[in-house]
Amino acid sequence: MTPPTRDRGSAGVEAALAVTALLAVAMFTVGALRVTNTSGDVGSAARAGARAAAGAREADARAVGEAVVRQALADRGPACGAPSVDVVRTDEIVTVTVTCPVDLDDVRLGGFAGGRTVTASATERVDPLRGGAG
Protein backbone atom coordinates (compact mmCIF):
# COMPACT_ATOMS: atom_id res chain seq x y z
CA MET A 1 0.00 0.00 0.00
CA THR A 2 1.42 3.39 -0.95
CA PRO A 3 1.42 6.31 1.56
CA PRO A 4 -1.33 8.30 -0.22
CA THR A 5 -3.67 5.28 0.00
CA ARG A 6 -2.85 4.74 3.72
CA ASP A 7 -3.67 8.37 4.57
CA ARG A 8 -6.87 8.48 2.59
CA GLY A 9 -9.75 9.69 4.80
CA SER A 10 -7.58 10.74 7.74
CA ALA A 11 -7.99 14.43 7.07
CA GLY A 12 -11.74 14.10 7.09
CA VAL A 13 -11.76 12.23 10.39
CA GLU A 14 -9.32 14.67 11.95
CA ALA A 15 -11.36 17.64 10.73
CA ALA A 16 -14.53 16.12 12.17
CA LEU A 17 -12.87 15.57 15.54
CA ALA A 18 -11.36 19.05 15.54
CA VAL A 19 -14.63 20.74 14.62
CA THR A 20 -16.47 18.77 17.31
CA ALA A 21 -13.89 19.75 19.91
CA LEU A 22 -14.01 23.39 18.86
CA LEU A 23 -17.81 23.34 19.00
CA ALA A 24 -17.65 21.90 22.52
CA VAL A 25 -15.26 24.66 23.60
CA ALA A 26 -17.50 27.31 22.03
CA MET A 27 -20.59 25.86 23.70
CA PHE A 28 -18.85 25.70 27.05
CA THR A 29 -17.91 29.36 26.68
CA VAL A 30 -21.44 30.37 25.71
CA GLY A 31 -22.97 28.32 28.53
CA ALA A 32 -20.56 29.52 31.18
CA LEU A 33 -20.99 33.15 30.16
CA ARG A 34 -24.76 32.68 30.27
CA VAL A 35 -24.48 31.28 33.80
CA THR A 36 -22.23 34.17 34.86
CA ASN A 37 -24.46 36.74 33.21
CA THR A 38 -27.61 35.27 34.74
CA SER A 39 -25.87 35.22 38.10
CA GLY A 40 -25.28 38.96 37.75
CA ASP A 41 -28.89 39.56 36.76
CA VAL A 42 -30.17 37.49 39.68
CA GLY A 43 -27.91 39.36 42.09
CA SER A 44 -29.07 42.70 40.75
CA ALA A 45 -32.72 41.63 41.02
CA ALA A 46 -32.16 40.42 44.59
CA ARG A 47 -30.68 43.80 45.54
CA ALA A 48 -33.61 45.65 43.97
CA GLY A 49 -36.06 43.36 45.77
CA ALA A 50 -34.29 43.85 49.10
CA ARG A 51 -34.37 47.64 48.73
CA ALA A 52 -38.08 47.54 47.91
CA ALA A 53 -38.90 45.14 50.76
CA ALA A 54 -36.92 47.25 53.23
CA GLY A 55 -39.03 50.28 52.40
CA ALA A 56 -42.36 48.46 52.51
CA ARG A 57 -44.58 47.89 55.51
CA GLU A 58 -43.88 44.67 57.33
CA ALA A 59 -47.06 43.01 56.11
CA ASP A 60 -46.32 43.91 52.49
CA ALA A 61 -42.57 43.26 52.47
CA ARG A 62 -42.74 39.77 51.01
CA ALA A 63 -45.17 40.64 48.23
CA VAL A 64 -43.37 43.86 47.33
CA GLY A 65 -39.92 42.25 47.30
CA GLU A 66 -41.07 39.31 45.22
CA ALA A 67 -42.88 41.50 42.70
CA VAL A 68 -39.82 43.69 42.21
CA VAL A 69 -37.54 40.68 41.74
CA ARG A 70 -39.82 39.09 39.17
CA GLN A 71 -40.22 42.35 37.28
CA ALA A 72 -36.45 42.98 37.33
CA LEU A 73 -35.73 39.51 35.94
CA ALA A 74 -38.48 39.78 33.33
CA ASP A 75 -36.91 43.02 32.13
CA ARG A 76 -33.56 41.30 31.65
CA GLY A 77 -34.64 38.61 29.21
CA PRO A 78 -35.59 34.96 29.21
CA ALA A 79 -32.40 33.40 30.65
CA CYS A 80 -34.05 33.03 34.06
CA GLY A 81 -37.43 31.55 33.29
CA ALA A 82 -38.81 30.34 36.60
CA PRO A 83 -37.16 32.09 39.54
CA SER A 84 -38.03 31.31 43.13
CA VAL A 85 -37.93 34.22 45.56
CA ASP A 86 -37.55 34.04 49.32
CA VAL A 87 -38.00 37.15 51.47
CA VAL A 88 -36.97 36.95 55.12
CA ARG A 89 -37.53 39.99 57.26
CA THR A 90 -36.49 40.55 60.85
CA ASP A 91 -36.90 43.68 62.95
CA GLU A 92 -33.66 45.11 61.57
CA ILE A 93 -32.91 43.65 58.17
CA VAL A 94 -34.57 42.07 55.19
CA THR A 95 -32.84 39.41 53.10
CA VAL A 96 -34.04 38.48 49.64
CA THR A 97 -32.77 35.24 48.12
CA VAL A 98 -33.39 34.47 44.46
CA THR A 99 -32.81 31.04 42.92
CA CYS A 100 -32.97 30.56 39.20
CA PRO A 101 -32.48 27.52 36.95
CA VAL A 102 -30.52 28.57 33.87
CA ASP A 103 -31.72 27.20 30.54
CA LEU A 104 -28.70 25.43 29.01
CA ASP A 105 -30.37 22.81 26.83
CA ASP A 106 -28.90 24.29 23.64
CA VAL A 107 -25.30 24.04 24.90
CA ARG A 108 -25.35 20.52 26.34
CA LEU A 109 -22.31 19.60 24.25
CA GLY A 110 -20.30 22.07 26.33
CA GLY A 111 -20.77 19.98 29.47
CA PHE A 112 -24.03 21.40 30.74
CA ALA A 113 -26.19 18.29 30.45
CA GLY A 114 -27.59 18.63 33.97
CA GLY A 115 -28.28 22.35 33.74
CA ARG A 116 -27.24 24.88 36.35
CA THR A 117 -28.95 26.77 39.14
CA VAL A 118 -27.74 30.18 40.25
CA THR A 119 -28.56 31.75 43.60
CA ALA A 120 -28.04 35.26 44.86
CA SER A 121 -29.11 37.07 47.98
CA ALA A 122 -29.10 40.66 49.13
CA THR A 123 -29.59 42.23 52.52
CA GLU A 124 -30.91 45.67 53.31
CA ARG A 125 -31.66 47.43 56.59
CA VAL A 126 -35.35 47.97 57.22
CA ASP A 127 -36.19 51.61 56.72
CA PRO A 128 -37.26 52.72 60.22
CA LEU A 129 -39.55 55.44 58.84
CA ARG A 130 -41.23 53.75 55.88
CA GLY A 131 -40.81 50.07 56.69
CA GLY A 132 -42.53 49.91 60.05
CA ALA A 133 -44.97 47.32 61.29
CA GLY A 134 -48.03 49.44 60.58
Added chain:
Amino acid sequence: MNTAERDRGDVMLATTVLVVGLMLAAFALICASQAWAERRNVQGAADAAARAAAQVGADEVRSGLAIDPVAAWARAEVVAAGAGVTLVGVTPVGTDGVTVTVSGAVEYAFPVAAGFPSSMTATGMAVAQVGVVAPGG
Protein backbone atom coordinates in the same frame (compact mmCIF):
# COMPACT_ATOMS: atom_id res chain seq x y z
CA MET B 1 10.70 8.65 4.25
CA ASN B 2 8.45 10.69 1.97
CA THR B 3 6.59 13.92 2.87
CA ALA B 4 3.29 12.22 3.60
CA GLU B 5 4.87 9.87 6.15
CA ARG B 6 6.86 12.67 7.79
CA ASP B 7 3.74 14.79 8.27
CA ARG B 8 1.51 11.99 9.49
CA GLY B 9 -0.13 12.96 12.79
CA ASP B 10 1.00 16.58 12.74
CA VAL B 11 -2.49 17.93 12.05
CA MET B 12 -3.96 16.01 14.96
CA LEU B 13 -1.20 17.17 17.28
CA ALA B 14 -1.61 20.79 16.21
CA THR B 15 -5.38 20.57 16.62
CA THR B 16 -5.03 19.10 20.10
CA VAL B 17 -2.66 21.87 21.17
CA LEU B 18 -5.02 24.46 19.68
CA VAL B 19 -8.10 23.05 21.40
CA VAL B 20 -6.36 22.78 24.77
CA GLY B 21 -5.16 26.37 24.38
CA LEU B 22 -8.65 27.53 23.50
CA MET B 23 -10.11 25.66 26.49
CA LEU B 24 -7.64 27.31 28.86
CA ALA B 25 -8.33 30.72 27.35
CA ALA B 26 -12.09 30.22 27.63
CA PHE B 27 -11.74 29.05 31.20
CA ALA B 28 -9.60 32.03 32.13
CA LEU B 29 -12.21 34.34 30.60
CA ILE B 30 -14.97 32.68 32.60
CA CYS B 31 -12.99 32.86 35.85
CA ALA B 32 -12.26 36.55 35.29
CA SER B 33 -15.90 37.35 34.54
CA GLN B 34 -16.95 35.51 37.72
CA ALA B 35 -14.46 37.48 39.74
CA TRP B 36 -15.86 40.71 38.31
CA ALA B 37 -19.43 39.60 39.09
CA GLU B 38 -18.50 38.73 42.67
CA ARG B 39 -16.80 42.08 43.12
CA ARG B 40 -20.05 43.70 42.00
CA ASN B 41 -21.90 41.71 44.67
CA VAL B 42 -19.46 42.90 47.33
CA GLN B 43 -19.94 46.46 46.08
CA GLY B 44 -23.72 45.95 46.37
CA ALA B 45 -23.25 44.88 49.99
CA ALA B 46 -21.13 47.98 50.60
CA ASP B 47 -23.89 50.16 49.12
CA ALA B 48 -26.49 48.56 51.42
CA ALA B 49 -24.24 48.87 54.47
CA ALA B 50 -23.58 52.54 53.69
CA ARG B 51 -27.30 53.24 53.31
CA ALA B 52 -27.89 51.53 56.65
CA ALA B 53 -25.13 53.53 58.31
CA ALA B 54 -26.73 56.75 57.07
CA GLN B 55 -30.18 55.85 58.40
CA VAL B 56 -29.95 58.02 61.47
CA GLY B 57 -31.94 57.19 64.57
CA ALA B 58 -34.10 59.45 66.69
CA ASP B 59 -31.23 60.52 68.97
CA GLU B 60 -29.13 61.50 65.97
CA VAL B 61 -32.02 63.47 64.49
CA ARG B 62 -32.40 65.36 67.76
CA SER B 63 -28.72 66.22 67.67
CA GLY B 64 -29.12 67.82 64.25
CA LEU B 65 -28.84 64.83 61.87
CA ALA B 66 -25.23 64.26 62.86
CA ILE B 67 -24.20 60.64 62.36
CA ASP B 68 -23.06 58.88 65.49
CA PRO B 69 -20.07 56.78 64.34
CA VAL B 70 -20.72 54.03 66.88
CA ALA B 71 -24.39 53.72 65.95
CA ALA B 72 -23.50 53.89 62.26
CA TRP B 73 -21.01 51.06 62.68
CA ALA B 74 -23.65 48.94 64.43
CA ARG B 75 -26.21 49.55 61.68
CA ALA B 76 -23.71 48.80 58.91
CA GLU B 77 -22.43 45.70 60.69
CA VAL B 78 -25.89 44.12 60.85
CA VAL B 79 -26.32 44.54 57.11
CA ALA B 80 -22.78 43.38 56.34
CA ALA B 81 -23.25 40.25 58.42
CA GLY B 82 -26.56 39.55 56.70
CA ALA B 83 -24.89 39.92 53.31
CA GLY B 84 -22.02 37.63 54.25
CA VAL B 85 -19.28 40.24 54.01
CA THR B 86 -16.94 41.71 56.62
CA LEU B 87 -17.27 45.30 57.69
CA VAL B 88 -13.85 46.88 57.44
CA GLY B 89 -14.45 50.54 58.19
CA VAL B 90 -17.06 53.23 58.78
CA THR B 91 -15.72 56.74 58.36
CA PRO B 92 -17.89 59.82 58.87
CA VAL B 93 -17.82 62.36 56.06
CA GLY B 94 -18.62 65.71 57.60
CA THR B 95 -21.59 65.49 59.95
CA ASP B 96 -24.18 63.94 57.64
CA GLY B 97 -22.24 61.53 55.46
CA VAL B 98 -20.48 58.23 55.93
CA THR B 99 -18.07 56.05 53.98
CA VAL B 100 -18.36 52.31 54.48
CA THR B 101 -15.81 49.72 53.42
CA VAL B 102 -16.49 45.98 53.32
CA SER B 103 -14.59 42.96 52.09
CA GLY B 104 -15.82 39.59 50.94
CA ALA B 105 -14.56 36.37 49.41
CA VAL B 106 -14.85 35.77 45.69
CA GLU B 107 -16.40 32.40 44.95
CA TYR B 108 -16.11 30.65 41.62
CA ALA B 109 -19.00 28.74 40.07
CA PHE B 110 -16.61 26.56 38.06
CA PRO B 111 -13.29 24.93 38.98
CA VAL B 112 -10.53 27.49 38.90
CA ALA B 113 -8.36 27.65 35.79
CA ALA B 114 -4.61 27.33 35.95
CA GLY B 115 -2.96 30.56 36.92
CA PHE B 116 -5.91 31.89 38.91
CA PRO B 117 -5.82 32.08 42.70
CA SER B 118 -8.06 29.50 44.39
CA SER B 119 -9.56 32.23 46.55
CA MET B 120 -9.80 35.98 46.22
CA THR B 121 -10.94 38.82 48.44
CA ALA B 122 -12.80 41.76 46.99
CA THR B 123 -13.26 45.12 48.65
CA GLY B 124 -16.21 47.46 48.18
CA MET B 125 -16.50 51.06 49.30
CA ALA B 126 -19.61 53.23 49.28
CA VAL B 127 -20.58 56.69 50.47
CA ALA B 128 -24.05 57.60 51.73
CA GLN B 129 -25.52 60.79 53.06
CA VAL B 130 -28.37 61.29 55.50
CA GLY B 131 -31.63 61.89 53.71
CA VAL B 132 -30.31 61.09 50.24
CA VAL B 133 -31.84 57.96 48.76
CA ALA B 134 -29.71 56.51 45.97
CA PRO B 135 -30.84 53.68 43.70
CA GLY B 136 -27.75 51.64 44.59
CA GLY B 137 -26.04 48.85 42.67
